[in-house]
Amino acid sequence: MTKEDLEFEEPEIIYIPDEEGNEEEFEVIMKFEVDGSDQKYMMVVPLSSENDEEDEVYAFRYEEEGDDLKLYTIEDEEEWSMVEETFNTLLGEMEEQD
Numbered sequence: 001m002t003k004e005d006l007e008f009e010e011p012e013i014i015y016i017p018d019e020e021g022n023e024e025e026f027e028v029i030m031k032f033e034v035d036g037s038d039q040k041y042m043m044v045v046p047l048s049s050e051n052d053e054e055d056e057v058y059a060f061r062y063e064e065e066g067d068d069l070k071l072y073t074i075e076d077e078e079e080w081s082m083v084e085e086t087f088n089t090l091l092g093e094m095e096e097q098d
Contacts, residue, residue, distance in 0.1 A: 014044065016071065024048070029057070035087050040064075041074075041083050059083050 012028040027043035033040050044058050060071040061082070074080045 013047070014069065016044075020045055026058070030087065030090065031062075032086060032090055037082075041086075042071075043087055059087065 014026050014028060015023040016026055017023050025047040027047055028042050028044050030043040031040065032042075039061050040063070042060055042062050044060070046056065046058075059074055061074055061079075061083075062072065063070045074083060
């Protein structure tokens with residue numbers, strides 16, 4: 001087994017219903033907690049995108065209860081700024097490691 005084999009992880013896929021109730025597939029690209037908060041967040045990207053050039057990243061606050069996953073949209077501007085800043089910091093740290 002090579003080092004590359006150990007680093008490959010199966011992507012985590014979640015299904016999120018749209019406005020019409022159709023479930024869409026999303027890949028979880030990052031989960032994190034914000035310092036000074038007990039809230040958990042995840043960043044996801046759609047698996048089937050009509051425009052592959054422009055991948056949109058969506059952020060949700062989430063709670064896990066057993067096997068149930070509850071997602072909450074982030075509507076508060078202050079909370080969104082905090083999540084975006086944390087995500088960008090973590091992304092920067094990941095890029096530095098490569």
